Amino acid sequence: MIKFGPSGNSQAFYDVGLKHSEQSAxxxxxxxxxxxxxxFGRGVNLSESKAISIGQAFKENGVEISVHxxxxxxxxxxxxxxxxxxxNYVLQSxxxxxxxxxxxxxFHPAAQGKVSREEAVAKTLDRLKVLRDYIYLNGYENLKxxxxxxxxxxxxxxxxxxxxxxxxxNCFLPAIDFGHINAREQGSLKTVNDYIDRLGFMIxxxxxxxxxxxxxxxxxxxxxxxxxxxxxxxxxxxxxPSFEPLAVALKTxxxxxxxxxxxxxxxSDDALAxxxxxxxxDI
Numbered sequence: 001m002i003k004f005g006p007s008g009n010s011q012a013f014y015d016v017g018l019k020h021s022e023q024s025a026x027x028x029x030x031x032x033x034x035x036x037x038x039x040f041g042r043g044v045n046l047s048e049s050k051a052i053s054i055g056q057a058f059k060e061n062g063v064e065i066s067v068h069x070x071x072x073x074x075x076x077x078x079x080x081x082x083x084x085x086x087x088n089y090v091l092q093s094x095x096x097x098x099x100x101x102x103x104x105x106x107f108h109p110a111a112q113g114k115v116s117r118e119e120a121v122a123k124t125l126d127r128l129k130v131l132r133d134y135i136y137l138n139g140y141e142n143l144k145x146x147x148x149x150x151x152x153x154x155x156x157x158x159x160x161x162x163x164x165x166x167x168x169x170n171c172f173l174p175a176i177d178f179g180h181i182n183a184r185e186q187g188s189l190k191t192v193n194d195y196i197d198r199l200g201f202m203i204x205x206x207x208x209x210x211x212x213x214x215x216x217x218x219x220x221x222x223x224x225x226x227x228x229x230x231x232x233x234x235x236x237x238x239x240x241p242s243f244e245p246l247a248v249a250l251k252t253x254x255x256x257x258x259x260x261x262x263x264x265x266x267x268s269d270d271a272l273a274x275x276x277x278x279x280x281x282d283i
Contacts, residue, residue, distance in 0.1 A: 005035035006267035022057035044092040055100035066104035075127035076110035110156035151180030151228025183223035195249035
């Protein structure tokens with residue numbers, strides 16, 4: 001089944017006096033949401049007991065949990081020591097995720113740096129093959145590791161690049177951030193066909209079975225000449241993208257992804273809005 005939920009806690013969560021991650025599970029359930037993404041953006045610093053406690057709360061409330069690995073991962077870094085830190089960030093996220101009872105680790109692939117894009121992408125591909133080996137050596141192949149499409153031109157993570165990364169092994173599942181794609185492509189996502197073209201490409205390259213339950217990040221994002229500037233809320237009527245065409249495309253292609261909303265402070269409300277829009281679509 002398709003699932004909708006927020007990335008982290010929205011302002012509404014704090015406005016009603018909540019503050020603990022375990023309470024996020026009840027908050028999502030009572031809103032009618034299905035999933036939640038826990039961010040390790042600044043590092044994996046969660047104790048084992050806390051991870052188990054959070055996981056138990058989400059299990060009891062029937063809300064699925066995923067995690068986002070630290071933001072400073074960069075598999076194109078020319079320094080091997082820095083690359084080793086990136087492997088560790090992903091693997092540490094997987095340790096915590098397993099304690100939480102989740103299945104998906106989302107991560108940013110790389111930044112181009114001072115080398116050519118071709119060289120940076122090739123380095124990232126090579127490093128992700130090493131990451132695959134670490135995943136199997138540590139027994140995490142039953143989890144899904146999700147390289148994310150990125151919103152800034154200087155970042156590695158176009159749709160084509162992410163699809164190529166996922167061809168390395170079935171342990172990789174694409175995390176498609178449609179706000180990022182729209183930002184780096186200067187407002188390219190407008191119609192149902194715009195979405196169907198991208199989704200159809202993914203299916204043709206990776207197969208329907210792998211794409212059916214892929215990972216999605218969605219929010220409206222302000223962009224400029226270099227791509228993403230900042231995340232917005234669904235109140236924005238300038239930058240987009242709009243969710244309605246994606247909802248139609250997903251139903252048309254019979255895809256049921258795990259959709260995480262990354263709106264700026266309104267992510268739980270906007271996740272529920274997406275769920276309502278999806279339910280209202282009749283094709």
